[in-house]
Amino acid sequence: xxxxxxxxxxxxxxxxxxxxxxxxxxxxxxxxxxxxxxxxxxxxxxxxxxxxxxxxxxxxxxxxxxxxxxxxxxxxxxxxxxxxxxxxxxxxxxxxxxxxxxxxxxxxxxxxxxxxxxxxxxxxxxxxxxxxxxxxxxxxxxxxxxxxxxxxxxxxxxxxxxxxxxxxxxxxxxxxxxxxxxxxxxxxxxxxxxxxxxxxxxxxxxxxxxxxxxxxxxxxxxxxxxxxxxxxxxxxxxxxxxxxxxxxxxxxxxxxxxxxxxxxxxxxxxxxxxxxxxxxxxxxxxxxxxxxxxxxxxxxxxxxxxxxxxxxxxxxxxxxxxxxxxxxxxxxxxxxxxxxxxxxxxxxxxxxxxxxxxxxxxxxxxxxxxxxxxxxxxxxxxxxxxxxxxxxxxxxxxxxxxxxxxxxxxxxxxxxxxxxxxxxxxxxxxxxxxxxxxxxxxxxxxxxxxxxxxxxx
Numbered sequence: 001x002x003x004x005x006x007x008x009x010x011x012x013x014x015x016x017x018x019x020x021x022x023x024x025x026x027x028x029x030x031x032x033x034x035x036x037x038x039x040x041x042x043x044x045x046x047x048x049x050x051x052x053x054x055x056x057x058x059x060x061x062x063x064x065x066x067x068x069x070x071x072x073x074x075x076x077x078x079x080x081x082x083x084x085x086x087x088x089x090x091x092x093x094x095x096x097x098x099x100x101x102x103x104x105x106x107x108x109x110x111x112x113x114x115x116x117x118x119x120x121x122x123x124x125x126x127x128x129x130x131x132x133x134x135x136x137x138x139x140x141x142x143x144x145x146x147x148x149x150x151x152x153x154x155x156x157x158x159x160x161x162x163x164x165x166x167x168x169x170x171x172x173x174x175x176x177x178x179x180x181x182x183x184x185x186x187x188x189x190x191x192x193x194x195x196x197x198x199x200x201x202x203x204x205x206x207x208x209x210x211x212x213x214x215x216x217x218x219x220x221x222x223x224x225x226x227x228x229x230x231x232x233x234x235x236x237x238x239x240x241x242x243x244x245x246x247x248x249x250x251x252x253x254x255x256x257x258x259x260x261x262x263x264x265x266x267x268x269x270x271x272x273x274x275x276x277x278x279x280x281x282x283x284x285x286x287x288x289x290x291x292x293x294x295x296x297x298x299x300x301x302x303x304x305x306x307x308x309x310x311x312x313x314x315x316x317x318x319x320x321x322x323x324x325x326x327x328x329x330x331x332x333x334x335x336x337x338x339x340x341x342x343x344x345x346x347x348x349x350x351x352x353x354x355x356x357x358x359x360x361x362x363x364x365x366x367x368x369x370x371x372x373x374x375x376x377x378x379x380x381x382x383x384x385x386x387x388x389x390x391x392x393x394x395x396x397x398x399x400x401x402x403x404x405x406x407x408x409x410x411x412x413x414x415x416x417x418x419x420x421x422x423x424x425x426x427x428x429x430x431x432x433x434x435x436x437x438x439x440x441x442x443x444x445x446x447x448x449x450x451x452x453x454x455x456x457x
Contacts, residue, residue, distance in 0.1 A: 001447050002035050002425055009033070010041050013443070017045055020442065024435040025327055027195055028056035030428075032352030033447055037359045037424040039352040048192040048432065050327050058349040059178060061191045062430040063333060065408040067417050068181070068344035069147050071354060073115045073392025075170050076150060077364045077372060080111070084157050087112040087391075091153045099152055105132040113137050114146040115391040116377060121145040125341045127255065140379050140389060144341035151340030162340055174357045176350035181343050185335040191345055192432040193332060194412025199324035200434070201265040202272055209249040216241035261411060264330060272320065279316050284309075327433060330412045342410065351417055351428040359424035373404065373421060393419070403448065407440075407456070416440040416456075420448060 001009045017029055028046035032039055044056035054060075079085040085094070091114065092098055092106040100106040105120060113119045113136050120132040125144035133141060151162040158165045163181040171179045183191075220237050224230050253262045337343055356362075361369035376390035386397040393404035401420060408415040414436035419426040427447040429440040441455055 001449065002033065002423070003449075006040060010043075013041070013446070014043070014045075016446065017439070017443065020439050021046055024433070024439060025325070026431055026433040026435050026439060027327060028060070028192055028432045029436070029439065030056050030058055030060055030062065030192075030348035030430040031443065032058060032348040032355075032428040034352055034355045034359070034419075034426040034428075035423065037356050039349070039356060042349055042352060044348070048190075050193070050195055050329055054190070056192060056432075058352075059347045061178060061183070061187065061345045061347055062415060062432065063191065063194065063342075063408070063410045063413050064344050064346045064351070064415050064430065065342050065410040065413070066144070067346070067351065067406050067408045067415055069144070069341065070392035070404075070406045070417075071170060071344070072147055072151065072154075072166070072340065073372065074354075074358065074364060075166055076111060076115065076154060077368045077391070078169055079154060079157065081364050081368055085111055085154075091149065094153050094157050096156075099149055100130055100132070102130075102132050105136055109136045109146075109149070111150070112375070112391065114143075114150045115372075116375070116389050117141060117143050117146065118377070119143055119146040119149075121149060125339060126259075126261070140377065148340045163338065170354075170363070171350075173363055175353050176346065179344065179346040179350045181340065181345075182338050183335045183345050187345075188332050188335045191332060192413070192430075194330040194410060195327040195433045196330065196412045197324065197434070198268065198272070198326045198328050201268040201328075202324070204261075205249055205253060205265040205269050208252060209245045212248050213241050213245035216244055264411070268328065276313075276316055276320050279320075280313050283312060283316065287312075348428045348430050351430075352426075355417065355419055355426040355428065356424075358419060359421065359426070373402070401448075405444075405456070409437075414440055416444055418444045418448060 001012060004012070013031070013033075017031065020026075021029060026046065027050045028044070028048050030044045031042060033041040042058035044058055044060055046056050048054040048056050048060055076085060080087060088110050090107055091109055091111060092100070098106045100109070109119045109121075118137050118140055120134045120136045120139070120141065121143040122129050122131065122133060123142055123144045125148060128148075129145060154165060155162045160168070166181065171177065217238055220241055221233055224233055224237055250262060250266070253265060333343065358369065372391040372393065373395065374390075376388035376395045378386060378388045380387040384398060388395045388397070390404065393406055396403050396405065402422065404419040404421065406417050412434055413430075413432055414434060415428070415430040417426065417428050425448070427444050429436075429443045431439060445455060
């Protein structure tokens with residue numbers, strides 16, 4: 001599409017995005033298309049919050065998470081140009097106090113390794129895990145923690161907080177005036193809210209909890225049968241399993257996803273169970289009222305009217321599953337909730353400005369900008385594509401083109417930034433739903449083409 005007449009491209013994109021948003025139930029999308037070093041089209045679609053009426057515009061802030069990593073890499077290359085850093089000097093040389101507990105890794109991890117995700121550090125960003133999984137420089141492993149480490153080093157070099165450093169070095173010079181890793185609390189409500197299908201947070205907690213409960217129940221059954229020589233399992237025997245299952249799941253979710261995600265998942269699970277219980281109680285109450293009216297004060301024979309019905313509970317439970325595809329909003333991230341690999345808030349317009357600056361080597365110069373791409377190392381291959389990772393970007397090579405890419409995958413939010421250096425072109429797509437993962441790749445494919453659509457590895 002990028003080679004089409006502008007009016008035709010805009011009309012086609014509008015029609016396609018609006019249709020796919022409806023089909024995928026995506027509340028909001030923001031788009032920026034760049035060609036020949038200029039933003040040629042930008043637009044917002046839908047709403048920023050499914051519970052509100054705030055429309056998405058090209059300037060609407062999104063949590064863009066991982067898209068901030070190549071921008072941080074660009075800032076690091078600027079410090080290289082200013083001779084404040086070197087690509088192959090251990091980052092610990094710039095620190096008075098070591099940041100990593102592993103002394104050997106601390107003495108060997110370089111800027112080049114961090115930018116290319118070859119430091120050995122993990123991607124457990126929410127937990128702040130600083131352990132090293134392999135000898136730095138010997139393998140590839142996507143690492144948000146590497147960029148957290150780099151942010152700390154850059155902040156120490158410049159003597160200012162990382163958010164202020166990025167504003168001074170990158171955001172303000174490129175005109176990205178809305179972007180920030182820390183934002184005023186007054187702007188928090190203006191950030192697009194992420195959205196999940198209701199079943200996702202519920203199953204994230206309930207799935208492991210049920211599995212752990214079943215495993216513990218089987219262990220309890222074996223202990224009761226062979227340890228206490230009882231044939232029948234009493235309900236009281238399952239109390240330890242019923243307590244340990246949610247507690248263990250809570251620790252597991254906290255370790256893997258972080259405390260914020262745990263609260264989110266557990267909150268929706270409790271709300272769903274409370275909703276099911278409330279509906280069952282209301283139906284049961286109505287049954288009791290109508291039964292008294294029909295019996296006219298005369299007791300019926302057999303079962304007592306109005307008693308608890310497992311069938312009723314099962315029917316309400318199954319009916320509640322019909323609502324599991326509802327898109328539910330996530331809690332907003334606090335304005336001062338800082339994390340160099342997660343908390344960047346930016347807009348399609350601002351990221352489009354970054355693409356235009358990168359296309360021309362603004363601030364760092366063309367030699368260093370070219371070096372970010374030329375230093376790529378292979379990480380995979382398909383029939384038509386060779387995938388690699390440069391100094392900050394993922395790369396995809398075809399016979400006719402080379403593109404750079406980075407995605408964001410914060411909970412309930414999906415976005416992508418793709419750059420084609422040879423045409424000084426690119427596309428930014430930000431969405432406020434996990435289902436945006438499909439749409440963002442489709443849009444990138446339609447915009448950049450050519451014959452075979454652009455796709456992530």
